[in-house]
Amino acid sequence: MSKYQQIKAHILEKIEGGHWAEGDAVPSENQLAQHFSVSRMTARRALQELAEQGVLSRTQGAATCVASLKNQSSMLQIRNIADEIRARDHQYRARVIELGSREASTGIARQLKIDVGDRIFYSLICHWQDDIPLQLEQRFINPALAPDYLAQDFTATTPHEYLCTVAPLTEAEHKVEAVLADDLAQQHLHIGADSACLRLHRTTWSREGIVSHALLTHPGDKYQLGGHLTFQP
Template structure:
């Protein structure tokens, strides 16, 4: 059975697996006990064990072989340049189901920080959207976006539960440039609630601005649950 009743059960299952990996009980390339055996070992439900295994697989700690089992993955450190890509496409490419929940879609007076981010001539009343994206039902990204209404006048009339803001904007606005700033942050109360995390849990924040010609089109803040994301890229290096 698992100690720590104040911690969500799936997190305690994950902690048990990580502890066994860390102390060498389950070394690299070792096949883990089956889900059935983990249910018996932990006292958790099959669904809870499956969630713990899925999240550790997405984090690169485990890897699953269809019809064979789940194995301890080799240690991994992956980082690199970040490209602009639709999160729905990323999730579907992994063979998972993307979902989105719209928390806010309105036109607002821009806060000072957002006004500064838009630069001159600025955008005083942008569209403001807030969504939570999920993978197989688990929330993975909190997306907050401010959009220049002169460049995307129909943004406020879109159904972003059916298509992502990225998918709409890449079609509606010719984007010519982007800027990324990446930070490690602790989950605020609002982010923790949206992503089903403990308050203060580690998160990765991607602040993004996009341009259409000389004008800033969007100011975005994408916050990822730290234990549920990896950032990676691959480039061909030119020697010419």
């Protein structure tokens, strides 16, 4: 094990053993360097990497402290539905139900941060796993950032994948909620009005602004979002 890894391990032991509590200052770069007989840059690397992992918190000029452990918020992975289905070794297929342009309603205009009445592109696609409709994707696209959107074949490439190529995404925001199936969902996901659905709202940004807003609706009895997180090694 390399020297900086030994120092990292030493610090983690102290924290996990309770010797260094949350908020306590850990030894400075120079102190660690002297204690382990290494150069400052090597000690620094240990502190740096632990800070990137969220174990420590550093502020220039002041000290390096043990970060608050309870704020280790967990993360949930959101995957591309096509990849997810294929990863499970099932057949993935998409059916394009609608593809066209329309005037932005007030709700959509607010989401895409454009004016009410501006023309936007719209797509309604159902994603299937074998013979089960697993996701209904309603998407509203800013035509300024994806002018050729309507000419694409979305049975071959998902809208998300296409948009990533023409407008590299820089930010994404998600919301997840549980709703009862609306008309569209009942019709295309083959479920009743008394079915719970998992709905994801996804807004994506590129350098030039908001690219699209998507509503992804899953039948609640057939789909789960999953995530796994490993903390300190």
